[in-house]
Amino acid sequence: MPADQLSYRRPSTPFTRLTLGQRVKWLLIRRKLTQTAAAQKVGVTQATIANIVNGARKPSAETLMKLARGLDSSPSFIMYGTGFQLSYAEPESDVQAELLELHKVLSETEQEMLIIFARTLARKPVIAKPIKRKTKPHLALLQDT
Numbered sequence: 001m002p003a004d005q006l007s008y009r010r011p012s013t014p015f016t017r018l019t020l021g022q023r024v025k026w027l028l029i030r031r032k033l034t035q036t037a038a039a040q041k042v043g044v045t046q047a048t049i050a051n052i053v054n055g056a057r058k059p060s061a062e063t064l065m066k067l068a069r070g071l072d073s074s075p076s077f078i079m080y081g082t083g084f085q086l087s088y089a090e091p092e093s094d095v096q097a098e099l100l101e102l103h104k105v106l107s108e109t110e111q112e113m114l115i116i117f118a119r120t121l122a123r124k125p126v127i128a129k130p131i132k133r134k135t136k137p138h139l140a141l142l143q144d145t
Helices: 020-031 035-042 046-054 061-070 075-080 094-105 108-121 137-143
Strands: none
Touching (some): 020 035, 035 061, 061 075
């Protein structure tokens, strides 16, 4: 996929088929960052970002980790197009790691309850999902009245 066809939305080509530079460029677009702003955020030069985006060089392991943290992505997404595109999902503390492990073992309903509880504690708006109820076909006409 030509780099000029990348947009804010997910590209039609799988991320695994994009070049490393195209994935970095897509992340820059998603984050609404110029190469200069990204370089400052990542802690490298603008030329380094430009060389990576243009395919002139691949990042070192250290630069890859800086890119992943700075662009809020995972190293495996940047290198190979797999993993987390838009979130660096590595916990930063033991508490975060424990919360993540607890979340993984909960049922979907329990996970939703945990999110509601956490939003309440954080004084964030609780977003209610509409309840989808299956209506029996012979009762569907009675619902409109």
